[in-house]
Amino acid sequence: MATGQASAGVISLKDYDKLRGGFYTPAKIAEWLCSWAIRTPADTILEPSCGDGAFLSPAISRLQKLGAAPEAITKQLLGIELFPKEAEQSRLACASILPDSKEIIDCGDFFAWALKNEDSQYKCIIGNPPFIRYQNFPEPSRSLAMSIMKRVGLSPNKLTNIWVPFVVASTRLLFPGGRLAFVLPAELLQVSYSAQLRSFLVEQFECIDIIACNQMIFDRAEQEIVLFLADGRKGKINESNHCLIDLWEAHSVEEILSSDPLSMDRKRERKIVNHDNEKWLKYFLTAKEISLMRELRESMATVELKVYGNVDVGVVTGRNEFFVLNKNEVRFYGIEAYTYPLIGRACQLKGSKIGQEEYLSLAEKGHRVFLFSSSSLENNGLSHEAKRYITYGEERGFNKGYKCSIRFPWYSVPSIWNPDFFFFRQIYDFPRIVLNQIGATSTDTIHRLICNVDKNLFISNFYTHLTAASSEIEGRSYGGGVLELEPNEAERLLLPSKLRNGLPADEIDKLVREGKLQNVLLENDKKILIDGLGLSKRDCQTLQNIWMRMRNRRQSRKKSRKTL
Numbered sequence: 001m002a003t004g005q006a007s008a009g010v011i012s013l014k015d016y017d018k019l020r021g022g023f024y025t026p027a028k029i030a031e032w033l034c035s036w037a038i039r040t041p042a043d044t045i046l047e048p049s050c051g052d053g054a055f056l057s058p059a060i061s062r063l064q065k066l067g068a069a070p071e072a073i074t075k076q077l078l079g080i081e082l083f084p085k086e087a088e089q090s091r092l093a094c095a096s097i098l099p100d101s102k103e104i105i106d107c108g109d110f111f112a113w114a115l116k117n118e119d120s121q122y123k124c125i126i127g128n129p130p131f132i133r134y135q136n137f138p139e140p141s142r143s144l145a146m147s148i149m150k151r152v153g154l155s156p157n158k159l160t161n162i163w164v165p166f167v168v169a170s171t172r173l174l175f176p177g178g179r180l181a182f183v184l185p186a187e188l189l190q191v192s193y194s195a196q197l198r199s200f201l202v203e204q205f206e207c208i209d210i211i212a213c214n215q216m217i218f219d220r221a222e223q224e225i226v227l228f229l230a231d232g233r234k235g236k237i238n239e240s241n242h243c244l245i246d247l248w249e250a251h252s253v254e255e256i257l258s259s260d261p262l263s264m265d266r267k268r269e270r271k272i273v274n275h276d277n278e279k280w281l282k283y284f285l286t287a288k289e290i291s292l293m294r295e296l297r298e299s300m301a302t303v304e305l306k307v308y309g310n311v312d313v314g315v316v317t318g319r320n321e322f323f324v325l326n327k328n329e330v331r332f333y334g335i336e337a338y339t340y341p342l343i344g345r346a347c348q349l350k351g352s353k354i355g356q357e358e359y360l361s362l363a364e365k366g367h368r369v370f371l372f373s374s375s376s377l378e379n380n381g382l383s384h385e386a387k388r389y390i391t392y393g394e395e396r397g398f399n400k401g402y403k404c405s406i407r408f409p410w411y412s413v414p415s416i417w418n419p420d421f422f423f424f425r426q427i428y429d430f431p432r433i434v435l436n437q438i439g440a441t442s443t444d445t446i447h448r449l450i451c452n453v454d455k456n457l458f459i460s461n462f463y464t465h466l467t468a469a470s471s472e473i474e475g476r477s478y479g480g481g482v483l484e485l486e487p488n489e490a491e492r493l494l495l496p497s498k499l500r501n502g503l504p505a506d507e508i509d510k511l512v513r514e515g516k517l518q519n520v521l522l523e524n525d526k527k528i529l530i531d532g533l534g535l536s537k538r539d540c541q542t543l544q545n546i547w548m549r550m551r552n553r554r555q556s557r558k559k560s561r562k563t564l
Contacts, residue, residue, distance in 0.1 A: 025128045025183055028257055029227070031058040036229055036261035037124040037181040041068035043076065046122040048110045048129065048170055050079030051086045053093030055126045056104070060097045074101050078122075080110045082141075111144035114169045121175045128183040129166035134158045145169070154200060159193040161185070167197060167228075171204050176235035180205075186212060186224040189247075189280040190476040198280060202243040202273045206232030209270075210280070213250045224478060227256070244270035247283040249553055282473045284553065289546050292539060293473065296466065296494060301533045305467075306491035308458060308499075309451040311423055313487060314442040315371065317413050318403025320344070322393045324443065325370045327363045333392075334385035335372060340416055341440035342371040346424055346432075349446075351509040352459055353435040354422075371441065373413040416441050419448035420455055423490055427483040429551060430517055431471040431493065433462055435505070447487055453499060460502035461495050463517075464524045465543035470494040472550035481555040500532035 034055065038045060041063060047055045056079045063073050079094075081087040087107040094101040106113065134142070135158070145165035149156045152168060163184060170180060188194050189210070201208060211227040246269060250256045271287045274294070282290055296302050305311070317323035324344050330336055341359060343349060348362055348369065362369050372389070374382060382390070390411050393399060404410040418439045424432040425447050435455055442448055451458050474492045475483040485493075502524040503511075511520050525540045 025054045026253075027054065027058070029183070029253070030054045030126075030128075031061075032257055032261055033126060033181040033183070033227065033229075034058040034062045037126050037179045038062045038066070039179075039262075040123075041066040041072075043123040044121075044175075045077045045124045045126060046170070046173060047079040047127045048114075048125065048166060049127055050081045050090045050105065051128075053079070053090035054128070055079075056090060057093050057097055059126060060094060060101065064098075070098055070100075073098060074104055077101075077104045078106060079104055080106045080108060080113055082107070082109055109141050109144070111141055111148060111165065111169060114148060114173065115144060118172070120173055121178070122173055123175050123178050124181070125170045125174060125178070126181045127170075129163045129170075131185055132162040134160050134162075137162050148172070152200065154196045157193065159191075161187070161193070164194060164197050168200065171201070171230075171233065174233040176233055178233040180228070180230040180233075182228045183225055184228045186226050186478075188226065188228065201230060202245075204234055205230040205243055206234060207270065208243060208245045208273075210245070210247045210283075211250055211256060212247065212284075213253060213256060243273045245273050245280070245283050246270045247280065249284060279473065279476070281476075281550070284550065285546060289542055292542050293469065293546070297470075301497055302466065302494045303497045304491060305493040305495055307497075308453050308495065309420070309449050311487040311490040312419075312448050312450075314425075314444040314446050314448055315342075315413060315416055316403060316444050317371070318401050318407075318410075319393075319398045320368075320443065322396075322398045323372045323413060324368045325372060326366050326368045327370065328366070330370050333389045334383075335389050337383070338372055338374055338386050338389075339370040340373055341418075341438055342369050343422055343440050343442045343446060344368055345443075346426065346446060349422060349424075349432070349434045351513040352433065352463070352505065353437060353509045354440075355437045359438040359440065369440075371413065371416065371443075372411075373416055374409070374411055417448075420451040421449035421458075423447040423449045423485075425484060425486075427471070427475070427485065428481070428555070430463075430468055430521075431475075431483075431485060431490070432512075433459065435459065447485075447490060449490075456505035457499045457501070459505040459508055460524060461499045461528055463502070463508055463520050464496075464529055465521050465540060465547055466529060467493050467495060468521060468547035469543045469550075472547055472554075477554040483551075483554060496528055496533055498532070500528050502527040 038059060043063070045059050045063075047059070050056050056077065059077060060073060063077070068076070079090055081090055084107055087105050091102040091105045094104060137145070145162065146156045146160075148169045149160075149165050152172065154168065156165070167180075167182065167184070170182075174180065188197070207230070209229040209231075211229070213225075269287060271283055271290055282293065285293075324342065325339065330339055343354070348367055350358075359369065374386060374390075393411065398404060399410040407414065418441050419436055422434040422436055422442055423446065425445060433449060470493050471485065472483065474489045475485045476489070477483050503520060508520050511517070521544070525543075529535045529540050529543075530537065
């Protein structure tokens with residue numbers, strides 16, 4: 001459960017819970033995590049955000065099962081909760097299992113408590129910290145939390161979610177050899193704001209196991225989560241040379257619950273963590289697969305995409321409803337001279353190229369492929385029709401939106417330029433690039449790529465399993481089966497360091513349109529990766545396996561709202 005504040009006014013229960021981070025852990029998941037973390041009757045346990053007692057209740061039961069005396073349990077267990085109502089619920093839940101246990105709940109701010117009790121240490125810290133965005137994180141908790149992060153050398157920013165300092169502060173309160181069992185958002189594995197946390201955890205623990213689940217565990221919540229199990233808190237930072245890690249993808253909640261939490265050490269293939277900026281998604285792979293990807297990235301045979309070009313975001317209009325138009329709307333308002341060719345949606349791009357004939361066909365079919373902007377003709381003055389259209393927008397308040405209100409004039413869209421390639425921001429299967437032969441720009445749903453090498457040769461060398469595999473490691477997915485690549489992530493994709501002839505670009509375009517992407521990748525693997533780079537057939541097969549497994553993993557995740 002979590003801390004936070006509700007906004008003023010009447011809001012739905014779902015919105016209230018999302019704002020305050022208040023989604024309680026299903027009882028069986030909490031029991032499973034307690035069974036992993038609590039291993040002796042003498043273990044001391046802290047729950048830093050205990051909510052309704054979802055973790056404290058099974059913690060008491062676990063200690064009782066291990067033979068701890070009732071009077072000892074009340075001294076070795078502590079739960080902290082900010083909200084009095086939830087704290088009282090937790091007291092009642094604990095008292096129903098162990099009389100006279102109400103005193104184990106401390107109602108107050110965890111970060112204030114952590115700063116006052118820096119010398120306290122626990123063998124186990126368990127729970128489900130709140131998931132609250134920085135801007136919704138109330139003071140003084142936010143400042144206290146950020147100060148704790150700074151004490152350990154981390155640099156929080158306005159993207160930092162509250163769960164990050166919860167993990168940091170909790171780790172600092174563990175005994176050497178202690179264990180941390182948390183329910184955390186899957187963002188831990190991939191987003192940039194948690195990169196420093198990943199490095200911190202590698203320095204702090206000997207072993208990390210992370211369990212992802214294809215089912216959505218929380219009822220009413222859309223947040224994808226993982227079970228984070230960190231064992232062997234190091235007595236000193238960097239006291240050992242490495243941390244071992246493994247990620248386990250469970251197909252269902254039942255698969256997790258049916259496994260023995262204490263047998264994970266024997267079942268998992270842990271890998272050595274690199275102290276680098278790589279995301280943790282790669283640890284779903286085998287040690288051999290990870291080794292190959294590392295060797296290729298460090299090899300002179302490959303380079304990052306940024307060597308060949310720059311990827312940037314598309315045009316941010318501030319109000320697509322006003323600025324993005326179809327052909328009939330352009331004619332109706334008489335503003336043909338104030339429009340710019342536009343690709344606004346990925347579905348408008350079918351192959352690896354788009355030409356004038358295809359663009360005109362999209363326009364005739366009613367697609368919104370025209371961008372209104374006065375910037376190109378402002379010096380000559382606006383026509384009567386353009387002024388009328390701008391007045392129409394102002395009457396509807398389009399000029400008062402944030403993006404429009406901070407630019408002058410509000411109707412002049414900035415950064416309109418046509419790229420060499422359109423680069424898909426959101427990807428279902430492969431990181432698609434499309435050669436721009438129509439002099440168009442794109443909205444921010446599609447990235448823009450400027451290329452400094454032969455464009456047709458670039459297309460051929462892009463379409464291999466090398467780029468496919470690296471995209472799944474560099475990108476991020478959020479539970480809906482789609483892979484997303486931001487510009488800096490796209491620029492890290494791997495390509496051959498020397499561009500070689502593969503399938504002709506026109507042939508690639510034809511095959512992609514026919515749904516034969518795999519044919520393209522296999523043929524270019526042979527021509528470019530094997531004959532050109534000198535990779536073995538086994539290496540290419542491994543790259544294909546990496547891409548297919550990671551792709552299938554994100555595509556197969558379910559949106560089940562099954563409640564335990």
